[in-house]
Amino acid sequence: MPDPTGGRRRFLGTLAGGTAALAAMSWPEVAAAWRAADAARQAPDSPFRTLSTHDARTLDAVTAQLVPGGPAPGAREARVVRFLDHWYAGGGREQWPLVQQGLAALDAQARERGAADYAALDGAAQVTLLERAEERQPEFFEALRFATILGMFTDPKHGGNEGKAGWALLGFEDRFAWHAPFGSYDRE
């Protein structure tokens, strides 16, 4: 577990302060999305178990480029970072060191471009660095794409797919009981 004391504790303290404190953090878009989600759900947030504040910030930026929001919620709004926090402590544990290395490389490349870190880059530059990672660090990139998609499209009980946003994007309804007509082609 990276940064087990400083960053994580600070982050937990922030959470304890509620959504107002979240908004005061240095990643306003995250806070806005989460504040909206929290307002809708009125549910307490889960503290991060695996991720440091910085990990969460970077992953938030990366996943928002992998599955961008727009007319419909993307990975950020679906709280994929919360899924990743669970996943990298569980089923994805073995992938976490690889992903950490890749995230550090993204930060390093961002600093070469004069930014404080990856999350501080503008959107176009974030996309450029991800395209480069896809080409030059395919193992890292695919591991992170894989986990992001799991977080976006698996059952919300695992932490992501907030409000079933991923399922809504695909057009999947979790009713689990259907009868004819099933679709447009068997209506007669």
Place this chain on the structure above:
Amino acid sequence: MSDHRHPAPPAGADPRAAMRRYREDDAVDFVIVGAGAAGGIVAKELAEAGFRVVALEQGPWRTERDFAHDELSVIFGNALTNDPATSPGTYRKTADEPARRQPIMTYVRGVGGGSIHYAANLWRFREVDFEERSRKGPIAGAGLADWPIRYADLEPFYTRAEYDLGVSGAPGPRDAFRSRPFPLPPLPPMSTGRLLEKATAALGWSVQAAPMGILSQPYAGRAACIGCGWCWGFGCEVRAKASTLATTVPRAVATGRCEIRPGSYVRKVEHDARGRVTGVTYFDAERREHFQRARAVVLCANGAETPRLLLLSRSSLFPHGLANSSGMVGTHVMFNGGPWSFGTFPEDVNAYRGPVTARITKEPYELDREGLQGGGGYDFRLNIPPAMLALWSRPPGVKGWGRSYVDFLRGLQRRMVIAAAHTTSLPVPGNGFDLDPELKDAWGLPALRLTFREHPEDLKTYRWFQERGQALLAAAGATTIWADPIDDGISFPPPHLLGTCRMGHDPATSVVDASHRAHDVPNLFIVDGSSFVTSGRGQPTLTIMALAYRAASEMSRLARAGALGS
């Protein structure tokens, strides 16, 4: 446990409550290894015939309430299936390259076995499937052989299986003879069936109701299908799917003569100085070792684990593995071909709802006129849960992330259809499972090593099916159509595990005889996918089940004639 609410399964006492239990030193008549599609049937048949039976199953005994629609734990967490972390394997294409660790097979660990998570396409074979060698002659590089039995020998047992398990369907135009009609009427066609009807009409092909182990009506105390859409890869929580867990296992236990013992991982079949088997050594769930005595042993552990167990059971009397004087154990593995094509439609198909499919075409069952070996059939379906769909389903040129990716995914679960082909694959002598010389499983036993590449004739057949699959989608009105490249190897851990202890009359070229009795060991029987001589057309499970009924009948006959040990 499922988070979703479902109707409770039909009322009935837990079969485990009053189950007969045997002591390990009590030499039962038969100990069965594996309580899946084959073992769950053999157990019932032998117990009903009056024999004392113990079935050892490495996985747990789940109930319908244990089945959840949770893709993360079930598909990506191996909640039902073999876990490559504890039961690893290695793969190589040919014997002269190093084997690398990777998932090499998929099967369900648990009572019911593969019949828990299968799509339940319960196709019968046709006559040709038993006699391809004599009809076609030899094929270079393939160990093609006829079966020692014919369709007519198996027909009564197909019927038994269909009526015990509950199969919905209707006969097709060139299907083989059947002695009784389907026990249940066909499932509703769904939009996929209507689209396949349109496509086959355009190509001048026949179409027929799919024979499905999914109840179209209530049957034998079980509920009809509620159309949840999660057959493939998942267990059925209303018992509408024809698993042995929901059908034959409770009947086996109800005889009072059969014990199903879950959490029992068999590591060796033991024998006496005369070469007769005496029982099996196994680990319980706490990894304590036990020995169950028996007068005969029946292996139903699937086409990978059965040959593995025979190889693990080598001894001074059987230095190449038990029942392996022919050297055929583990060889000739066949996985069936699945060259799929994909398309999206302008309106909602919603193929993620309901059974996996309800209409099929077997028009390309034999492709001799095309100059191709083998053949198969098609259905239209979308048996892909959301995360798998988003991970792997996109045409070449569509990026797997970013704005264009999100645009492609919009509504995909409603509009996408797979033209799923199910085909033959040839038995190749150099393809097979053996023991990896180095890698061990979590119990310290040698892991399986798979050596496999496709026969060139199969690759030709797969390409034909992929092209025609795209033609079918186009004829049905699909707008975007694509296919993935065909691999000369395994692209995913295969679930159809066939041919590795083939049946035959000749002890030099087969492992078991026409009664499923090992040529080398008179009180050892083997029946599961390993018994196959050729692959059939991609839907093996009903044939595995029919073989199990027939093998049990042969075992009863031989036991009464004095074949069992003491």
